[in-house]
Amino acid sequence: MSAFDVVVVGGGIAGASAAAVLSETRRVVLLEREGHPGYHTSGRSAALFSETYGNATVRGLSVGSRAFLQSPPAGFAEHPILSPRGGLFVGRAAHLAEIAKRAAEGVALVPSVRAIDGAEARRLVPILRPDVVAGGILEPDAMDIDTHGLLQGFLKVVRANGGRVVTDAEVTALNRGLGGWTVATPAGSFAAPVVVNAAGAWADVLARMAGAAPVGLVPKRRTAFMVEPPAGLDIRDWPITGTVEENFYFKPDAGMLLCSPEDETPSEPCDAQPEEIDIAIAVDRIQATADLPVRRIGRKWAGLRSFVADKTPVVGFDPKVDGFFWLAGQGGYGFQTAPGMATTAAALATGRPLPPGLAALGVTEAALSPARFAA
Ligand SMILES: Cc1cc2nc3c(=O)[nH]c(=O)nc-3n(C[C@H](O)[C@H](O)[C@H](O)COP(=O)(O)OP(=O)(O)OC[C@H]3O[C@@H](n4cnc5c(N)ncnc54)[C@H](O)[C@@H]3O)c2cc1C
Numbered sequence: 467m468s469a470f471d472v473v474v475v476g477g478g479i480a481g482a483s484a485a486a487v488l489s490e491t492r493r494v495v496l497l498e499r500e501g502h503p504g505y506h507t508s509g510r511s512a513a514l515f516s517e518t519y520g521n522a523t524v525r526g527l528s529v530g531s532r533a534f535l536q537s538p539p540a541g542f543a544e545h546p547i548l549s550p551r552g553g554l555f556v557g558r559a560a561h562l563a564e565i566a567k568r569a570a571e572g573v574a575l576v577p578s579v580r581a582i583d584g585a586e587a588r589r590l591v592p593i594l595r596p597d598v599v600a601g602g603i604l605e606p607d608a609m610d611i612d613t614h615g616l617l618q619g620f621l622k623v624v625r626a627n628g629g630r631v632v633t634d635a636e637v638t639a640l641n642r643g644l645g646g647w648t649v650a651t652p653a654g655s656f657a658a659p660v661v662v663n664a665a666g667a668w669a670d671v672l673a674r675m676a677g678a679a680p681v682g683l684v685p686k687r688r689t690a691f692m693v694e695p696p697a698g699l700d701i702r703d704w705p706i707t708g709t710v711e712e713n714f715y716f717k718p719d720a721g722m723l724l725c726s727p728e729d730e731t732p733s734e735p736c737d738a739q740p741e742e743i744d745i746a747i748a749v750d751r752i753q754a755t756a757d758l759p760v761r762r763i764g765r766k767w768a769g770l771r772s773f774v775a776d777k778t779p780v781v782g783f784d785p786k787v788d789g790f791f792w793l794a795g796q797g798g799y800g801f802q803t804a805p806g807m808a809t810t811a812a813a814l815a816t817g818r819p820l821p822p823g824l825a826a827l828g829v830t831e832a833a834l835s836p837a838r839f840a841a
């Protein structure tokens with residue numbers, strides 16, 4: 467039996483980032499069921515940083531994460547974590563009022579956000595159909611995230627601080643005794659007074675194992691695939707382009723266009739796979755708005771974005787089960803909020819208040835607390 471201060475369960479971006487911050491002051495072990503960290507949702511994202519995406523708490527966590535993502539500590543990563551991309555969310559004439567309203571909301575947190583007309587949208591993304599696209603919201607400072615670099619950077623920090631990362635270590639039992647938790651895995655048993663539940667789509671499964679009430683997490687499948695860009699156009703500087711209805715997006719990615727129907731199909735926690743019908747729906751929706759011939763579908767995949775009912779992450783100690791700490795419900799924002807979520811989780815798990823920078827951005831302990839489900 468190996469003894470630690472904190473056992474973190476789940477080697478996705480949530481577990482890795484929290485383990486990194488906790489390892490600065492605590493003896494930490496990170497347990498991952500699969501053969502390598504990031505196998506599930508964290509290996510399948512669209513890698514966007516958008517400060518206008520999600521509800522007010524998510525936006526606060528994203529804005530509060532920018533400084534770390536833009537300037538991580540020396541030696542954290544070999545390449546910049548963020549690179550310029552921009553975001554454009556278009557609509558038809560019927561959506562212009564909605565576009566104006568959302569642009570006004572966006573500008574309150576991110577001053578560079580603005581509403582643009584159809585002609586400007588087409589200057590940025592020339593394949594947008596003039597008879598369809600009447601305007602859009604432009605977020606010029608939306609960024610691409612090097613998700614692999616970010617995950618590996620956090621894992622490197624854990625190891626550099628003397629923490630352990632153990633793979634092929636599925637947690638199969640969690641028992642609480644007088645001295646704290648005993649955590650059983652095929653890779654050995656681990657003891658600690660605190661367990662952090664960063665099990666992604668399996669967070670409610672892990673909670674039940676610990677005797678805690680589930681928070682009603684729903685894993686939702688999202689599909690993504692690659693297509694060739696239109697011939698003769700330089701797509702490199704195109705922003706990620708979607709609609710205000712959130713029914714598709716496409717985004718330049720290593721010379722191809724990464725596309726998604728923005729599906730949210732409820733699923734059991736599993737190794738999610740793409741369905742042909744969702745790819746066909748995405749192509750259909752994209753072609754109704756943009757002139758994008760699709761001759762062949764390249765790589766395709768799907769991942770689970772896990773949400774609770776209010777779409778706000780769940781961060782904090784379980785109100786009933788001692789030493790069981792939640793870090794779940796990252797939804798579609800797990801990468802862009804990771805630094806903020808990790809510092810929040812580390813503060814709350816070690817009995818400190820929310821980081822002041824995040825509190826100033828409107829993030830509250832109550833909004834994140836798992837106690838909101840017990841009420
Ligand atoms: C198509 C798609 C596009 C996305 N685009 C973006 C984007 O542009 N920007 C953004 O910020 N986010 C995006 N996301 C969301 C983001 O990827 C997730 O929010 C994030 O990866 C969730 O991280 P996680 O660590 O909570 O979960 P995961 O990465 O799933 O990690 C959880 C880990 O826990 C492990 N685990 C579970 N149970 C156990 C157990 N009993 N014992 C040991 N280990 C266990 C699992 O094996 C898994 O590796 C996207 C997601 C998808 C699918």
